[in-house]
Amino acid sequence: MESKAICLGFLPPRLGFSSPHLLSRSPGSSTFATRQKFDSRQTLLWNKPQLSRGRVVCSSSNSESKPETNHSSKSNYARAELFRGKSGSVSFNGLTHQLVEESKLVSAPFQEEKGSFLWVLAPVVLISSLILPQFFLSGAIEASFKNDTVAEIVTSFCFETVFYAGLAIFLSVTDRVQRPYLDFSSKRWGLITGLRGYLTSAFLTMGLKVVVPVFAVYMTWPALGIDALIAVLPFLVGCAVQRVFEARLERRGSSCWPIVPIVFEVYRLYQVTRAATFVQRLMFMMKDAATTAEITERGVALVGLVVTLQFLAVMCLWSFITFLMRLFPSRPVEMTSPLSELLNLDLSDTKKIIAEYIWIGGSGMDIRSKARTLPGPVSDPTKLPKWNYDGSSTDQAAGDDSEVILYPQAIFKDPFRKGNNILVMCDAYTPAGDPIPTNNRNKAVKIFDHPNVKAEEPWFGIEQEYTLLKKDVKWPLGWPLGGFPGPQGPYYCAVGADKAFGRDIVDAHYKACLYSGLSIGGANGEVMPGQWEFQISPTVGIGAGDQLWVARYILERITEICGVIVSFDPKPIQGDWNGAAAHTNFSTKSMRKDGGLDLIKEAIKKLEVKHKQHIAAYGEGNERRLTGKHETADINTFSWGVANRGASVRVGRDTEKEGKGYFEDRRPSSNMDPYLVTSMIAETTIL
Template identity: 75%
Template sequence: MAQILAPSTQWQMRITKTSPCATPITSKMWSSLVVKQSKKVARSAKFRVMAVNSEYGTINRVEDLLNLDITPFTDSIIAEYIWIGGTGIDVRSKSRTISKPVSHPSELPKWNYDGSSTGQAPGEDSEVILYPQAIFKDPFRGGNNILVVCDAYTPAGEPIPTNKRHKAAEIFSNPKVVAEIPWYGIEQEYTLLQTNVKWPLGWPVGGYPGPQGPYYCAAGADKSFGRDISDAHYKACIYAGINISGTNGEVMPGQWEYQVGPSVGIEAGDHIWASRYILERITEQAGVVLSLDPKPIEGDWNGAGCHTNYSTKSMREDGGFEVIKKAILNLSLRHKVHIEAYGEGNERRLTGKHETASIDNFSWGVANRGCSIRVGRDTEKNGKGYLEDRRPASNMDPYVVTALLAESTLLWEPTLEAEALAAQKLALKV
């Protein structure tokens, strides 16, 4: 990803008033993506909706209501509460009316949901409580409506097992971590699949496109598949207030990447989860399946990762390269701990091929994308900067990864003997 120089003030997790000229996303953006449409499906110039009868104006009425701006008529807003489901990677949401616009999650009420239906609670005691943690403008409904990222607790106030945000927040509130102002730039890769066959977008059904090479950052109908989705997602994230910093087509056709950051502390996880939710909604409207599988196609095809760029205040200051090397030493000693937390199915991706390091061996290098940790040429030249952890899979939990990086490099201390042996093995002088 392009080097990110400074964090946004968005990390305070507040939102600004919606611009009066801002409009929500409508389905007309996806018209170029729909390959086949039944002749029985009624159409309008702006919006396509499945309807039993169009002759009575069903579609036009639905379109009018979907695009209706309620702001001039009421102080009430719609809040879409978002949380992580039982698999640890699925996002769930439901809506509620709030009596007036809000600017901070503390102004929102807690809510609950049926945890037995998401694999997060037994049927005989199924209530799970949602705590609002971060808010974003809603690019789908527009107006003053909002998306609310929540974490989940038992009625007694204990975080449920799939609530990884709670522990991350504890780590990021540690005074040592706060003092170092950790920055993160996360590169989220994903794959777009055709709905019925679950085969990458643009690929011939049951077949393969030409070998990798022409597709990375490419343009053209025979090389780029799903650009409308990527661009719509980019704009939707900017509208929402997500700290998205770029996007590009990836090495495998039908695969894309976007970058979020630099983000400070817990903000990184909040923004990635909000951006994933928006991407799920956009692919839903486009009739395309979103996959975060780290190796969606076996064979000579790149997998999908979530490379995480990381720096602390000490790394960004003069002499920071020595601090980076000390952090790399710590990461080498906790390699197995990190790998276990870096995403399910990652062993299929981290093979030592396709710009990855082997899952079994820790390595680092300058400008080497085949290492566990990559350090940029500018960082080496300037003697300060950031490191890139290339091990996280595309389906990793950003709360887990960001907190673990801070914990391993700022709070965890190896023994002197282990440190010396690791430094010798990695040829580090710290």
């Protein structure tokens, strides 16, 4: 996927072959050194396994510092690492590359200016090996050998040798260029028809290409002798040489495998044409000869040889077309998991279901889950059994008393297993029944169960923003390798391959949430490229928190399948780029009635009084986002306004016009705990 270095620019490629073997490849060792913070004078070393001595060196263009040797890296499950350094340079054998991850094939971002001379050199060598011998060797050979038969033998030998040498160089250079992009083989590609049909066609045509010319030589030998063999021998040798090349490429795992059949089928047409010219010359030599039985027999044999060559030309076209049918409409067969049949097994006969218990880990943002079998469908969370887990492994309990109890609280349909299978949102308690310290849901329930809060029926609509990151380097999806896209502006709610990155993930998440029964209200691209948003529609009380956590879980699962990271960091990229928030829209029954605008203003005043307490609970790292820029208010100053997205709290124009409605608290960050945020807003404004 889809790409891996946080720097800018690429060193020019070097064409060098460290091994005399064709298409040689030596896997590099896998090392990765990084820091969460680095400036323009630091260096990233990166060796990728199974790629030819793949090393990426990232540094500023004028950096004189030595490579960073500290191999310790901080892993953060839910946040992107921060990159504050200036643009640098990257080299991966002078080329970009893209990984094949988790059986998925993704095209690499193509760098037009990288390795351009290699793309020119390889075809020039191949074409030259085909054309130049005709200009420089044909005349010399004909002048040296007066006998036409001997001249044809020497010419064929020289032409074939030069061409196969040129082809070997062509494949070596092409493999050198392609390997950093994608390493794949013919086994990974599907067919427009079944495999049996293609193999039948391939074996049939190859068999006919060998049997027919051998049979033709056998039949015409009495009349033509060595001339018959000279006409078809290059064709037969070409079939054998093709197999040698294909075997070599397969052993090397080269990405050049589609080139060989195409080149050889085209070259065989040239061989047939050259053989036909030789036969035509033999016919021309008989033009003035007296008609005898021997001459007649020889003429018939030559006509038979012409028919044989025509048949071989048809076989070449047949092979060429069937291979193109195989190659171009194909899809990566690995996109369909070999386990798909098992994953889609119908469990209805067993009467059992699978329940995925979901809870929040010790960091407050790490979503955990595990599955259990239940005897039958369940729709009421109170009917579900409690469960337990090892709290010492989630930083929620000590090792000598590690058991934490899961209490099922909400049920949703499982979009991954489908059927009657369910997702279960849980909160965590000690064996004694006390909520563990990180159980913010229990605290929120107490507030939402307060009679005054219940009477107001608080609605919460949450706008969850997030950033999609490339897996290995934690750099936003769609951003150039090691660089930055164009300035913000074209990306918000945009369409187009150069502006919207990861839409399939967004749509899959949208539909999965609808299937699960979540009140997802919409989705859209955000201001920063690679950043998206989905909304949980107005939901009463504690339900908003349950739904947002389950929606996050579904998003994490989908990005897991796609080999992409979802980041809820409030400011994943420093600089002139928008952060990520979880704007929380709020209203009460009184606010939604006539005259509710006055109550909204009173609620905003209450929020201002407790601004610091709310900021402290509105998400880790929020100070990096709330700077007063990029549609945010300053973290230290509370403000509000109508239609003002640079304020702490925004009141919509419709609310102002109608005198009732809701307001939007724009302070919560994308990594906030919705249980904590919604309950604090309700407590501050109602109680």
